[in-house]
Amino acid sequence: MERKEKNAVEMQGITKTFGKVIANKDVNLELRNGEILALLGENGSGKTTIMNMLSGIYYPDSGSIRVQGKEVSIRSPKDAFDHGIGMIHQHFKLVDVLSAAENIVLGRKGAVTVDRKELNRQVKELGEKYGFDIDPAKKVYNMSVSEKQTVEILKVLFRGADILILDEPTAVLTPQEVDKLFAVLRNMKADGKSIIIITHKLHEVLAISDRVSILRKGEYIGTINTKEADQQKLTEMMVGHVVSLKIDRPMVEDKKERLKVIDLTCVSEDGVKALERVSFSAYGGEILGVAGIAGSGQKELCEVIAGLYPAIGGSVLCSGTKEGHEVMERIIGLKPDEIVKKGISMAFVPEDRLGMGLVASMDMVDNVMLRSYKNKKGLFVDRKAPQELSEKLIEDLEIVTPGVNTPVRRLSGGNVQKVLLGREIACNPSVLLVAYPVRGLDINSSYKIYDLLNEQKKKGVAVIFIGEDLDVLLEISDRIMVMCGGRVSGIVDPEKVTKEEIGLMMIQVKKDDEEASV
């Protein structure tokens, strides 16, 4: 038998409640010295909560925490640091106008003056030790997301943390950046650091971790060695039952052009070009995936097409019916209601579901009629048809709700999305725009959404799927359009492209593509 190694962290019987919500119930967790432990669970399973208790942001209702074998009480992030624990949060906490090095020493006790030269040297040295590529003098506002993350990690390391917690560190990174990060994590592990990485992406768990602990609905399910795990097994532990992980991609013959975007250009509120000569076509019977780093113009693209955001150049044509014939209508510059009046049925599931797609405080009936209440003549609204539609949606889409009269903000994320998508599908669109449709959803709801989108595709709808998870996009899309800085860096066939190639396109527009799109 091998020598029993001392655990870096042991958490036992940790329970934490927020009001009536039990975030963690009797959770046990062990982090060994010099290992990478993946903490896996669906959204809302309590991963971040348990780590926040380790890093001093919350205090557990009950249970004990041991660090290097000694029982400790961690009441603030400072306590956590004193025990060598540092957490890198999902949302960065950096001062924009300061440089990387300044952010790193910020809040540290010591002399009043700072020797910047010496400091920059130290930071550079620390970075090189673990394989970070960093310019200590660079200001945070000039940094990319991955650079900011590097600063956060260095901040923690600089303060001498031996135990690092990373909350969903890959959510904002391109595949290349993920590889780089993982290389750094391996270096840190080799240096004897212990690392916990919070994630819900299975392939990352398998790629980086030594062991994986699984939480489900706030409860601790178990820990297994990564070597003995596969995606199927992990999913089953995470969800609690067997699920099929394959996303269908049905083939549809007879594809008709439904939406044509030509040289579309628009500026953001700060006057920067948010879209630059974007051109593409979407066909009925296909799902066009749109990939790109967050903020590459996806939001503007959707909103310009849906008539919510002004363009400064280019055109958008959408297929509609005029006198019984199918024609392409110019819809650029039209308001949403004017688009409807043209006889064009375009559905849009925005990114901000409760802030744009739905009215949070209203019930399902009132939300379902949001897009159709104008169709009826007269002064009064008709709630009978929407009520029937709501009941039908609840049944067809398996929406879990106390009733059609419950405010939608009380529903869970997955059910909110089903209400929204259900309403949009119910208007029989010819084009369906969906922005990040499965963000924040659990696995079951996500697959239900994929099924619904595929159903629409089979009905001949042109589906445009703005996504962030490349694995999903590669599986579900018929074509993938990659965006970078408001431009289209290419439209590719998911069968013939690798994730890495898409990742490259996400960060640079290839010269020849640029010329090709002119």
Add this chain to the structure above:
Amino acid sequence: MSSIKTEQQVPLVRMVKRDTITQKKTWTIRAVAFVCALLTGALLILFLGKNPVQAYMDMIQGAFGSSVLRQETIKVAIPLLITAIGISFAFKMKFWNIGAEGQILLGAIGAGYWGFFWADRLPKVILIIVMMLSAILMGGLYGLLPALCKAKWGTNETLFTLMLNYIALYMIKYLQNGPWKAPRSSFPKMAMLQPEARLTKILGVHWGWIAALLLVILAWIYFNKTKQGYEISVVGESNNTARYAGINVGKVFRRTMFLSGALAGLAGFLQVAGCDFTITETTAGGVGFTAITVAWLAHMNPYGMLGVAFFIAILERGCNQIETTMAIPASVSSLLIGIILFFMLGCEFFINYRLIFRGGKEVSHA
């Protein structure tokens, strides 16, 4: 050991937003708040050396004691109720119209013009109708102004409407001192309306009460059953959602604020032609602000406003009474109203939130 530390960590009181609350509990909280308010008020009266029980009895007497007193109470409630309904139009849209005071005055001016100068030239029915329409139009336009600016330039409606109140007040002062000054009067004041320009009484009170009751029903239908009412709710919740649904947000702002101001204008007309029979600087008399309390306490529900408006009217009339019968200073009786309203508004906090004290014991209200 760890449990001791937990207690140190947990603050003494925490607030947690409630998910749902039963009707029964809501009313219990309100009742408790009301009793607390009465007790606090009693302390104040005791402090003056008066008998609080006597004071409260007198208040009820003052509001309901005789048919004349009852009619007076109703007269106070009418403009409050109508203005509150007007305000709720804007508030439902999250457009913070605190300019009802000015809109009432503009309504009064609109009615006054016809009342003062056309009374002998028009038949009574026509005169009253013209006065009413003119008041509605003037109030509505005065409400429309901030909406136009908000829709066009994104101005802050709260400051805008507040300032308009002062402008309206100075308009009255100007008219009093100049063009509309009563002939043969040495004071800057306007004349009294001739009988032709005064409202007919029904059951002892001018017919404004019927209008108010009708408006309660109409407003409820408007909010809950019409497309325009639905649009107000959508815009109030999120301008983005409204745009997404193809609603012209600016248009809804303008239309709703016109209606909001128009109702305040109507209240001004009723006040001039039904109660005061003239226009003074106190024609609005704070009704535009009290009506905000009414709308808020009733959660923008017209039927609720009916109840709350009466409640406040009873308080005001009651306080009037104890000022005379018990020689309680007007400032103290105003304080008394303030205390009661403070408790009633404050208890809404306990309806929306519950408190958790250290040690886990949960308390639903104070």
